[in-house]
Amino acid sequence: MKYYPQIFKISIVLIAALLSSSLPAAEDPYLKARQRMIERDLKGRDITDEEVLKVMGKVPRHLFVAEALRDDAYADHPLPIGEGQTISQPYIVALMTQILKIKSGHRVLEIGTGSGYQAAVLAELTDKVYSIEIREKLAKEAEETLKKLGYPKVRVKYADGYFGWKEYAPFDAIIITCAANHIPPPLIEQLNEGGKLLLPLGSTTYWQTLTLITKEKDDLAVKQITDVRFVPMTGKAQQEGESSFWDRLFKSR
Numbered sequence: 682m683k684y685y686p687q688i689f690k691i692s693i694v695l696i697a698a699l700l701s702s703s704l705p706a707a708e709d710p711y712l713k714a715r716q717r718m719i720e721r722d723l724k725g726r727d728i729t730d731e732e733v734l735k736v737m738g739k740v741p742r743h744l745f746v747a748e749a750l751r752d753d754a755y756a757d758h759p760l761p762i763g764e765g766q767t768i769s770q771p772y773i774v775a776l777m778t779q780i781l782k783i784k785s786g787h788r789v790l791e792i793g794t795g796s797g798y799q800a801a802v803l804a805e806l807t808d809k810v811y812s813i814e815i816r817e818k819l820a821k822e823a824e825e826t827l828k829k830l831g832y833p834k835v836r837v838k839y840a841d842g843y844f845g846w847k848e849y850a851p852f853d854a855i856i857i858t859c860a861a862n863h864i865p866p867p868l869i870e871q872l873n874e875g876g877k878l879l880l881p882l883g884s885t886t887y888w889q890t891l892t893l894i895t896k897e898k899d900d901l902a903v904k905q906i907t908d909v910r911f912v913p914m915t916g917k918a919q920q921e922g923e924s925s926f927w928d929r930l931f932k933s934r
Contacts, residue, residue, distance in 0.1 A: 711743045714755040722757040723775050730779045736805040737775050742768075744830060745796040764816045766912055768796045769858060773909065775802075780893055780906065781854045781877055783807055788849065790871070792842030792880075793858035793914070797823030797835075803856075804832045811835075811849050813842035815916050843917035845871040852876060859914040860885045863921065864894065872896045885913035 709715075719738050728734060743754035745768060750760050759767035777799075783789060783806040791800055794814035800823070803810045812835060814820035820839035827835045838846060842857070843865045850871035857868075857880035864880065872878055876896050883889035891906040913919065 709741070711741065711751070711755065715742070718755040718757070718771055722772050726772060728772070728775045728779055730782075732806065733775055733779045736778070736802055737771065739805060740798065740801045741830065742771065742798055745798040745801070745826060762796045762819070764819055766795055766816070766819060768798050769911070774799055776906075777856055777858075777879055777891070778802055778806070780891075781856060781879055783854060787853040788851070788873075790846055790849070790852045790855045790868075791858065792845075792855065792868070794820060794823045794837055795858060797827045797832075797837070799856070799858055800835050800837070801827060801830065801832050804835050808834050809849075811838070811846050811852075813838045813840050813846060815839075815841050841916035843867065843914070843921075847871060855879070857881070857914065858911065860889045860911040861914040861918050863918075865918060869894075869896065869901070874898070881909045881911040885919070 715738055719734055723734060723737060743751040746754050746760050746762065753760060755771065757772050758770050762768050781789075783803060785807055786809065787807045788809040789803050789807055789811065791803065791810065791812040794800060794812040796819075797812070800810055800812045812823070814823060814837065817839045820837055824837040827833070827837065836849075845865070845867045851873035852871055853873050853876050855868050855872055855876070855878040857878070860881045860883070862883060862885055864878070864882070868878060874896060878894040878896075880892060881889035882892040888908050888910050891909045893904040893906060895902040895904070
């Protein structure tokens with residue numbers, strides 16, 4: 682039997698290449714699902730920012746939901762995370778991130794940590810992410826998940842996001858991931874000059890309009906983006922909304 686060392690070497694190289702190309706899929710069984718999400722639900726719509734697409738293709742959304750829901754993690758719809766809350770659909774997370782145009786070094790405040798997924802996406806773009814969650818259990822779980830997945834710099838606070846986080850203000854961007862029928866004044870105050878605030882504004886019961894507020898000197902520029910549906914902002918925002926409703930009701934009589 683003849684031995685052909687050159688052919689043998691080539692065969693070894695080819696086998697090694699095939700094995701190494703299959704490693705990512707073996708290590709991350711959701712890689713293909715995440716890539717499909719990028720192509721179909723993000724690129725297939727209006728997500729064009731290359732950095733946002735890169736980040737959405739990197740952050741493991743399946744690790745921010747219960748194990749029983751992981752097979753649905755990259756489907757384009759919300760999923761329950763407990764406490765009556767949800768993790769937003771991938772497209773909305775990507776859209777809100779794209780609208781804010783986050784750059785390295787930007788100071789970003791998130792209202793409504795939830796699972797921590799949106800905070801992780803933001804943390805891939807800047808190392809100054811501050812997130813507030815009004816539900817203690819979710820705040821603790823999100824903080825643990827973020828640390829475990831390599832996002833220890835994300836600061837999570839259990840508090841009412843209506844009042845912002847004055848200690849770290851001013852912010853270049855504020856993202857509210859729950860529905861409000863008015864813009865909390867403390868958040869406007871904590872917004873940097875030229876800063877952007879993005880929130881689902883409108884009825885907390887039905888549909889809202891994703892609204893971008895840009896702080897320009899002594900004025901606010903308002904841009905309506907698209908119709909969305911989020912869970913309601915609770916705490917002070919809910920109290921103010923209810924009092925506003927009763928005020929309008931009594932004035933109409």
